[in-house]
Amino acid sequence: MDGIPQKIALPTALAAWFARRGWQPRPHQLAVLERTGAGRSVLLTAPTGGGKTLAGFLPSLCDLIGEREMAFPDGKLHTLYLSPLKALAVDVRRNLEEPISDMDVPIRVESRTGDTPQSRRQRQRKNPPHMLLTTPEQLALLLSYRDAGRYFSHLRYVVIDELHALAANKRGDLLALGLARLAAMAPAARQIGLSATVAAPAQMARFLDPAGPVSVIDGGPGPQPQIAVLAASARVPWAGHMTLHAMADVYNAVKAQQTTLVFVNTRAQAEVVFNHLWRLNEDSLPIALHHGSLAPEQRRKVEAAMVRGALRAVVCTSTLDLGIDWGAVDLVIQVGAPKGLSRLVQRIGRANHRLDEPSHALLVPSNRFEVLECQAAAAAVMEGELDGEGPRRGGLDVLAQHILGTACGGPFVAAALYAEVCRAVPYEGLSRDTFDRVVDYVATGGYALRQYERYARLIVDSEGRHHVTGPRVARQYRLNVGTIVQEPMINVRLLRGRNLGQIEEWFIDQLVVGDTFAFAGEILRFEGMRETSATVSRAPGREAKVPSYYGGKFPLSTYLAARVRDLLADQKAQKKLPGPVRDWLSMQRRRSVLPAPEGLLVEGFPRGGKHYLVCYPFEGRLAHQTLGMLLTRRMERAGHRPFGFVASEYALAVWSLNQVEDVDPLFGEDMLGDDLEEWLAESNLMKRTFRNVALIAGLIDRRHPGQEKTGRQMTFSSDLIYDVLRKYEPDHILLRATQADAATGLLDIGRLGQMLGRIQGRIDYRRLERVSPLAVPLMLEIGKEAVHGDSMEDLLSEAAEDLIEEASRLI
Incomplete structure (x- = not known):
């Protein structure tokens, strides 16, 4: 971490503003000012409430206030602020306007999001404010116009807030490509990254500016929570x-x-x-x-x-x-x-x-x-620990979107664009062959689709430059830019009343008139569909279904999973646990054993005419579901006749007709080879993943001028194209992107592979006469999906009493 200065001169107006409030700039804020003044980009890590946002804008304020005599050109963009949240951009604008107004300096600050009126967005392009506060998607849009080079030509600072929330996902891929493009248009601009929770600062610093140098400034941990x-x-x-x-x-x-x-x-x-x-x-x-x-x-x-x-x-x-x-x-x-x-x-x-x-x-x-x-x-x-993913390998679907956006902004030469793309950290290892295949896809749709006119989006002129085929291509790109793919949503509207929000289309599809559900903090009665909205009335006091949204579920992090395994091996630390939990673990030690941190505990026991295998990897639900699918395939081939499985964040249970004598072969690392490929070929999971890839890559468009496709229409289109590509072009670049997405996202293959490697030779198989105490929570998961409402906890409690009575009976 770079050293922190104690004092640096501020412009008179800014120093007076601090003094009027009885404040002093904090050392890490001054350090940002000093490093950027020396021409360096900066990553500032500081606790929430530590003045990160002010630190990020301090160089810009000093520049613009200090240059009043020199008059930074009005109508030129000086500072670009990027946030993962629209609301955050608006909030920061409000917080900036207060000191600017107090200092009475002519600095214009504006926000630009998807909610900004079109007339204001057009004005912002023609007459930019000094500071523009926006999102990665809006940056991609601005870069897609032919005047982007002029628009960003005076840019001095790019401030990226909550960097950790962007860098490890596809929005981070889009952002990194945008930063690489900005570096070509405004090579003197410096990046300022802000975050309270960066586990690997050096990696994040490279994401900001791979050419460097980047100063990493640590604002200190703050008071212990x-x-x-x-x-x-x-x-x-x-x-x-x-x-x-x-x-x-x-x-x-x-x-x-x-x-x-x-x-x-x-x-x-x-x-x-x-x-x-x-x-x-x-x-x-x-x-x-x-x-x-x-x-x-x-x-x-x-x-x-x-x-x-x-x-x-x-x-x-x-x-x-x-x-x-x-x-x-x-x-x-x-x-x-x-x-x-x-x-x-x-x-x-x-x-x-x-x-x-x-x-x-x-x-x-x-x-x-x-x-x-x-x-x-x-x-x-x-203890001050953090976890989190670092920058990832860039998605080819995001690259395809960026290539098309670049072409919308003007013709490009493939070799020059390839060099620029490789300056973005997620794509620095991209081969020229893969890049050219993505360009070919953007231009023609690929071998199997090139005869269809709608996929012809780029042409090459006599000088080898790629152009869009017409203005329609640019319009469609701008309507569909971005990497956030949500499940198809339906508006929920009160009868003769206001819009309450949106629910997944599949949930509305299963309702009949009269059904009640919880939404927007109320109990609502479904009254039917009216055009593209679900109409509802209030039904207070009624029992309700709960929308089981696809979005918003978090996987158990690898680091935290390891901490839980360590806790199970540490009897001293267990003394801090509540009495019922300590008793549960003690009972497990008597009946079986607690899982070891580096191995895998597998328990086998009969119950209800079936034979159960329960293992405790603590690797998260996604990895466990994938393991369950692959394990049942192996058990089927071995003649164990499995019936099904259930996975939680912590454990996996499989039940079968026949007893398993030797579990080691079932958990071999080779299950991620042919077993995985066969399963993926048979499952619908790849089609679901392909739909998201196709939307991001522009193979199918959700939005058209004046209309938006329904979820069913998009699924029909993507499923049809997926089947065509699988049959006629199985090495299509988007099928490759789909396989990569499924492996890292829905399946968590990398994490499962690490777990399988860790446990080889360390599997502890315990044959029991009945269910173990540790298995009870997982056994209660079996079949509970059909139960809704408040009765769930009562049913679970009743079932738990029966199971734990069985588990606690000693031989």
Whole structure:
């Protein structure tokens, strides 16, 4: 980490603004100013509330205020700010306008998002503000115009906020390609990356500016947070994910504070938790709901109420993880296990959004395994640990989108564009052959599709330059730019009333008129479809289905999984666990054994005429589901006649007709070879993945002028093309991209491969006469998908009593 200066001169107006507030610039803020002044890009890591945003804009403010006499050209863009959230860009603009107004300096600051009126966006292109606050998608749009070179020619700073939230996904691929393009248009511009949770600063610094040099500035850890794990009511459920047993405790915690953020991991969980808190709300506390499916105006209303201090609590998902500056939050409650350390640190940082005060957090586990995870996570955070993925290998579908966007901005020469693309960290290892194949796809659709005119998007002139075939191509690109692919959504609208938000199309498809469901913090009755909207009426007091959204589920991080395995091997650390959980682990030691950190515990036992295999990899649900599919195929070939499997974040259970005598061959590393290829060839998973790849790569367009395709239309189109390519061009570049996406995303193949390598020769197979205590939570997962509503926890509790009675009977 680079050294931090103690003092540096500020322009008079800026120094006076600090003085009027009784503030002093913090050392890490001055360090950003010094390093950028020396011509270096900067990565600043500092805790939430540590003044990162002001640090990021300090060089720009000093430039623009200091150059008043020199007059930086009006109508030229000086600073570009990029954020993962539209709301964050708007919030930062508001926070910047206050000091600019107080200093009475002629600096124009504007935000640009998908919600910005078209007339303002057109004006911003013709007459840019000094500072433009926007998103990676809007940057891609701006780069696709023919005047992009002129637009960015005076650019001096690119400030990237919450960098960790972008770098490890496809939005990060798009951002990295955009930064490489900007480097060609404005080579003197410096990058300033900001983040509170970077596990590998050196990697992230290279992502910012691979040509370097990049100064890494550490703003210090801040005060140690105060974290408690709630063991509610003296009982801890065996299974379940809604944490209903603890709602009274959560409500009491909300009552005891002035302002609380209640974080959950899924939108479905947000609806359930909000409804239960509302039922308990005898004091009529102002409690709100915030998640990504609610109507934008409803989310903005909640955010504005938070800024005013008008709410006692907000139940929210990851939509409020990042950035928005609410200094008055007293407590963060995490309902359900956090699944990752960096996410937990980010959420905890929302409480006491001030540098010198500790954040207060309460973790509320849903079940016994989650108690272990919460305890491990709290200990790791107190030790200052972080996790998270670094920059990834870039997606070929994102590259295809970028190549088309580049062509929309003017003709390109393939060799020059290839060199530019390779300056983006996710693509620095890209071969020229692969690049040329992607260019060919963008130009023609590929060998199997080149006879269709709609896929002819690029032509090559006599000088070897690639051009778009016409203005229609550019229009379609700009309508569909971006890498966020959501499940097809349906608007939910009150009868003769307002729009409440959106729900996945597949969920609405399964409803009949009269069905009730929970959404937007209310119980709604489905009244039918009207054009493209689901019409509903309010149905208070009714029992309801809960939308089981596809989005919003987090995998258990590799680092946190290892911490949980370590906790199971550490009897001293287990003394801090709640009594029921300690008793559960003690019972497991008597009946079987606890999993070792580096090996794999596999238990086999008969029950109900079937033979069960339960293993405990602690590698997350995605990896376990893939393992379950491959394991059952192997068991079928070996004659064990498997019936099915169930996977959780922590374990996997498979049941079969015949008993397994030797488990080692079942867990061989070779299962990721032919077994995996055969399964993928037979499953619909690849078609689902291909649809997302095809949307990003522009093979199918969701949006057309004045209309938008339904989910069924997109699925039909993508499935048809997938079958054609599989038959006639099996090496098509988008099929290759689909395989890579499935392996790293939906299947978690890399993580599963690491686990299989780690356990070779270390499998501990225990043959038992009956279910073990550790297996009870997983056994309760079997068949519970069909059960909805509040009765779930009662049913699980009743089943748990039977199972644990069986597990506790000693020989």
